[in-house]
Amino acid sequence: MGPLVISAAERAERRKQVEKRLQNEGMNGAVIFSPTSIFYLVGFHFIPTERPMALILKDGTATLYVPRLEHEHAEKVSDADAVRSYPEYPSEVHPLRRFADLLRELGLASVNIGVDADGYASSWGYRGPRLSQVMPEAKITPGLGQWIEEMRMCKSDAELALIRESCRWGNLAHVLLQRYSVAGAREIDISMRATAEATSAMIDTLGPIYRSAGSATSSAGFRGQIGANSALPHAVTINATLKPGDTLVTGAGADIYGYHSELERTMFVGEPNQEQRRFFDYMLLAQDLAISLIRPGIPCSAVEREMQRFYQENGITQYTRHHTGHNIGLQGHEMPFLDLGDETILAPGMLFTIEPGFYVEGLGGFRHSDTIVVTENGSESLTYYPRDLDSLICG
Structure with a gap:
């Protein structure tokens, strides 16, 4: 068995799809700044620091633009046909101005360039001009980032194989988490x-x-x-010590060549009380309903509309805080979303986390999440950890 990776041939086909769309839209080339999109297209994973990086696509050729410290790394691991580098950031000549010179050298002056952003962006102290400022003679056309995100919505067989592997090891991590979740133990x-x-x-x-x-x-x-704090859907670690009666909301997964899955469970330290059981039962019913709704040919909004009807019929809408789920893959959250405002049509190969949740102040949060793939006839759950209450009592 070879390495658990996406093949160079599959990435080459992705680049062909991008270039075909560029041609159809009357664009002469592409500039991509997103680290996720660069990895998706040429297999180069990097840390997006203050040093700008970019991928140029033109006439079937992929050129990476990187800081000097990444030059050998990019040549070694990427599918790029060429790697060009600059000395350092910010340097005496700003890297984006050097990048503009490279674009001109490659024949992209005074033409229509498709971009995912009008320049590099990073929270690591980067400051720089927009691409349109250093290339005033070119037409800079945004929107490329969304095209690539749309390409990522339906996973290939190779991508699904990596995500299945992620599910296996996320499952093991969760088995161990539950085993060690006893009263008196610390969260961290x-x-x-x-x-x-x-x-x-x-x-x-x-x-x-x-x-x-x-x-x-x-x-x-x-x-x-943990405990009452589990009623915050996106809480942060508080270094809590587990106590009898605590509601626990967990999360597990694994990184397999950049691909992710999501497994979440609601557990209890010792026997849950009547209210905990009541909201757990609502949550399980809601997740069962959501999974049953997943099938190709319907819009994402139709799933959420049925979920909202379930909440209203049971008088529990006030305990909900978020949509039913989201796509997942190279990023933890990807488009489309199971939400009233998303009309994307479900198609085979799309992945969704199915995670309806209820959040009760003073009592806790109640949320399972399973990674589901849309199939030709319905859906398949890629995660398989026990979901019933009795299996999720710790200690």
Whole structure:
């Protein structure tokens, strides 16, 4: 068995799709700044620091523009036909001005260039001019980023194989998380132990076929959703100590060549009380309903509309905080979304997290999340951790 990766041939086909669309839209080339899109198209994963990087597509050729410190790295791991580099940021000549000179050299002066953004952006202290400022003679046309995001909506067989592998190791991490979730244990200790052991087992098992493009872990944790704090859907770690009666909302997954899955469960430290059982039952019914609704040919909004009807009929709308789910893959959240405002038609190969949740102040949060793929006739769950209440009592 070869490495768990996306083949160069598959990435080449992706680039062909982008270039075909460029031609159809009357564009002469493309500039891509997004690290995720660059990885998707040429297999180069990098840390987006203050040093700008970009990918140029023109006439079937891919050129990477990187800082000097990334030059050998880009040549070694990417599918780029050429790698061009600049000395450093900010340097005496700003890297984006050097980039404009490279575009002119490649024949992209005074033409229509499709871009995903009008310049590089990073939260690591980057400052610089817009691409349109350093290339005033060219027509800079935005929108390319959304095209690539749309390409990523339906996963190929190779992508699904990586996500299935992610599900396996996320499952192991969650098994360990639940095993160590006992009263008196600390949140961070439990998470670190489960993550370290699951990651070690993953690396030992997969050995040389494993490739990362990010965190290189199989992880599980609570992210602060412990006890009453679990009523905050996106809480942050609070270093809580587990107590009898706590509601726990968990999360687990694994990075397999940059691809991710999502497994979340609602658990309890010891026997849950009547109210905890009541909201757990509502949550499980809601997730069952959402999964049953997933099938090709319907808009995302239709799923959420049925979910809202379920909440209203049961008088629990006030406990909801978010839509039913989102696509997932190279990023934790990808388009489309199971939301009233998303009319994207479900199609085979689309992935969704199915995660309706209820959040009750003072009591806790109640949310499972499973990674589901749309099939020709319905859907298939790629995650398989137990969902029933009795299986999720800890300690």
